[in-house]
Amino acid sequence: xxxxxxxxxxxxxxxxxxxxxxxxxxxxxxxxxxxxxxxxxxxxxxxxxxxxxxxxxxxxxxxxxxxxxxxxxxxxxxxxxxxxxxxxxxxxxxxxxxxxxxxxxxxxxxxxxxxxxxxxxxxxxxxxxxxxxxxxxxxxxxxxxxxxxxxxxxxxxxxxxxxxxxxxxxxxxxxxxxxxxxxxxxxxxxxxxxxxxxxxxxxxxxxxxxxxxxxxxxxxxxxxxxxxxxxxxxxxxxxxxxxxxxxxxxxxxxxxxxxxxxxxxxxxxxxxxxxxxxxxxxxxxxxxxxxxxxxxxxxxxxxxxxxxxxxxxxxxxxxxxxxxxxxxxxxxxxxxxxxxxxxxxxxxxxxxxxxxxxxxxxxxxxxxxxxxxxxxxxxxxxxx
Amino acid sequence: xxxxxxxxxxxxxxxxxxxxxxxxxxxxxxxxxxxxxxxxxxxxxxxxxxxxxxxxxxxxxxxxxxxxxxxxxxxxxxxxxxxxxxxxxxxxxxxxxxxxxxxxxxxxxxxxxxxxxxxxxxxxxxxxxxxxxxxxxxxxxxxxxxxxxxxxxxxxxxxxxxxxxxxxxxxxxxxxxxx
Numbered sequence: 001x002x003x004x005x006x007x008x009x010x011x012x013x014x015x016x017x018x019x020x021x022x023x024x025x026x027x028x029x030x031x032x033x034x035x036x037x038x039x040x041x042x043x044x045x046x047x048x049x050x051x052x053x054x055x056x057x058x059x060x061x062x063x064x065x066x067x068x069x070x071x072x073x074x075x076x077x078x079x080x081x082x083x084x085x086x087x088x089x090x091x092x093x094x095x096x097x098x099x100x101x102x103x104x105x106x107x108x109x110x111x112x113x114x115x116x117x118x119x120x121x122x123x124x125x126x127x128x129x130x131x132x133x134x135x136x137x138x139x140x141x142x143x144x145x146x147x148x149x150x151x152x153x154x155x156x157x158x159x160x161x162x163x164x165x166x167x168x169x170x171x172x173x174x175x176x177x178x179x180x181x182x183x184x185x186x187x188x189x190x191x192x193x194x195x196x197x198x199x200x201x202x203x204x205x206x207x208x209x210x211x212x213x214x215x216x217x218x219x220x221x222x223x224x225x226x227x228x229x230x231x232x233x234x235x236x237x238x239x240x241x242x243x244x245x246x247x248x249x250x251x252x253x254x255x256x257x258x259x260x261x262x263x264x265x266x267x268x269x270x271x272x273x274x275x276x277x278x279x280x281x282x283x284x285x286x287x288x289x290x291x292x293x294x295x296x297x298x299x300x301x302x303x304x305x306x307x308x309x310x311x312x313x314x315x316x317x318x319x320x321x322x323x324x325x326x327x328x329x330x331x332x333x334x335x336x337x338x339x340x341x342x343x344x345x346x347x348x349x350x351x352x353x354x355x356x357x358x359x360x361x362x363x364x365x366x367x368x369x370x371x372x373x374x375x376x377x378x379x380x381x382x383x384x
Numbered sequence: 385x386x387x388x389x390x391x392x393x394x395x396x397x398x399x400x401x402x403x404x405x406x407x408x409x410x411x412x413x414x415x416x417x418x419x420x421x422x423x424x425x426x427x428x429x430x431x432x433x434x435x436x437x438x439x440x441x442x443x444x445x446x447x448x449x450x451x452x453x454x455x456x457x458x459x460x461x462x463x464x465x466x467x468x469x470x471x472x473x474x475x476x477x478x479x480x481x482x483x484x485x486x487x488x489x490x491x492x493x494x495x496x497x498x499x500x501x502x503x504x505x506x507x508x509x510x511x512x513x514x515x516x517x518x519x520x521x522x523x524x525x526x527x528x529x530x531x532x533x534x535x536x537x538x539x540x541x542x543x544x545x546x547x548x549x550x551x552x553x554x555x556x557x558x559x560x561x562x563x
Contacts, residue, residue, distance in 0.1 A: 010450035014487045017454045021462075021476035021483065025526060028474035038475060042466030046421060049414075053422050125421040126431065134468060136421065177531065 040165050043136070047168045050124045051138065087344045090323055094334060116229070117268035118152075119143050123260050124168070133176035133196060137263065140165045148227060150266045156233035156255030157181065157221060158263050171263070174202055174234075174253055182222035183234045184274055188212045191222060192249065194234055200256070202235060204249040209242045213249055220274045231272030402446035402560045412556065413439050413460050421467060432541050434512060436460045438549045440482050441511050442556050444489035445498040457486025474527070481518050485511050499557070501550050508549030512542040 121143075125136035139145050141164045149161045151171050159173040160181075172179055179196040183204060190211045192204035204219060217237045223230025235251035242248070323344075327334055332342040416435035424431035440460050444453035461482030465475045489511060496503055520533040 010454075010487070010491070013451040013454045014483065017458050017483045018480055021458065021479045025474050025476040025480075028476075029527065038462070039466045042463055045414075046418060046467060049418055050422055053418070123425065126424045135425075136467075 043165045118264040133173040140168045145169045150228045153255045158255040182224040183219040184222040186218040202251045207247040229269030229271045401448045403562045408559045441489045444486040445493040448493045450490040453486030453490030457482035509542045509546035512545045
């Protein structure tokens with residue numbers, strides 16, 4: 001026996017290694033459990049290195065931009081971008097308020113939205129396989145993240161947590177072929193299952209050929225999978241064609257539209273109704289205003305403060321009131337064709353003091369998110 | 385059987401076995417895996433570069449020892465598996481494939497001169513295709529996954545990986561501490 005083993009030493013080593021791994025595979029498949037210890041070791045070994053690399057990269061890039069190329073232009077650009085975002089937000093409010101009288105609904109949506117408990121996370125790595133759609137985020141069980149939790153961006157759903165470790169978690173993107181979630185179309189209330197395809201598109205499966213789905217229609221999460229709360233944007237239909245047994249529906253996932261850098265993991269979700277109005281009449285949900293960065297003399301902030309005394313209860317009220325006052329001050333009639341827009345940089349009352357900024361519901365990366373107009377789920381609807 | 389294995393158990397005939405520091409044997413594969421985890425975030429097209437595979441091929445070729453190739457490939461493959469979570473990818477998928485790659489690469493090196501650029505190009509091409517194909521076979525046969533295999537795309541990627549392998553192997557040659 002020893003002679004044979006010695007003679008076929010190489011083959012013996014190969015067969016032993018393959019056998020060990022086959023047994024390991026069989027155990028995992030049979031018991032439907034993963035060998036957690038090995039994964040924890042591997043993730044814990046790689047996470048600090050990935051963080052170090054990411055820190056080094058972002059640090060050196062910022063250093064280069066700040067000190068060698070643009071000096072303080074980057075800071076100024078950030079300030080201008082904040083102003084621009086604020087103005088765009090105001091335009092959204094105006095358009096919404098002129099289009100629809102359902103302000104109460106907008107407020108209700110806003111209040112419901114803020115009830116969701118989330119934790120912000122940053123993506124620090126991809127899956128090691130060349131065809132993987134799994135990414136590594138820098139939050140783990142230490143932040144309360146557990147497998148099965150939904151992950152979103154303000155633009156829509158992104159994926160779900162498939163495994164969590166003390167310092168990091170694995171996020172399965174909705175484009176992965178193994179991903180599935182229940183979805184519901186906005187217009188025709190068609191139920192289906194959203195599945196990844198392995199590329200940038202996703203499909204909605206199990207929709208009968210007789211059911212009506214149109215190109216440009218939005219799909220929202222249905223909430224029946226018990227992962228994603230109902231009412232989150234999933235994507236917009238880009239192609240529909242009848243299949244052999246069920247319809248072939250292709251979606252452009254809205255959550256991945258602007259790339260993936262920071263995401264929100266939903267710790268406690270809340271279900272919302274799916275909006276049934278066409279996008280043109282839809283109320284716009286607004287996130288709280290971003291906290292301004294140490295500039296109490298900012299005229300926009302002072303204007304914001306000045307409107308705060310008018311009995312307004314929410315930021316939306318204050319924004320509407322302020323916009324109305326700017327319009328009155330410049331004798332601008334909103335909604336009249338050919339009049340353009342008023343100058344939002346000219347504020348009627350720059351002398352007022354600034355109130356404390358509304359605290360964002362989540363940690364630092366997400367705090368910057370609400371400043372963009374796309375940060376509102378319903379604000380992403382196509383406009384006429 | 386004895387014909388097949390006889391050549392493999394013979395001592396190297398042409399050149400001697402390369403030696404590497406232990407830190408090289410640990411650090412280079414770790415860097416390759418880290419590259420695959422981190423860099424495609426910023427350069428998506430680099431996700432198709434299978435650096436852990438190329439590293440497996442290289443060290444197996446240079447060490448000329450099938451048991452070493454088996455162990456080395458298994459470790460790299462299992463680490464990759466461990467970083468790819470969930471029931472859709474159990475531990476051992478990449479492990480088995482890279483174990484075979486390590487074994488075959490080390491076996492080939494006992495027959496041929498492993499420092500030839502042309503041979504390296506051909507081997508990197510062949511092993512990439514083998515790696516992708518065998519992974520597909522395992523996923524279908526063992527896990528029952530209905531994933532597709534695209535031969536043309538795989539061939540193109542094999543050419544790209546082979547093109548990267550030649551200069552990469554040349555760089556890794558500098559880490560050889562053989563006198």
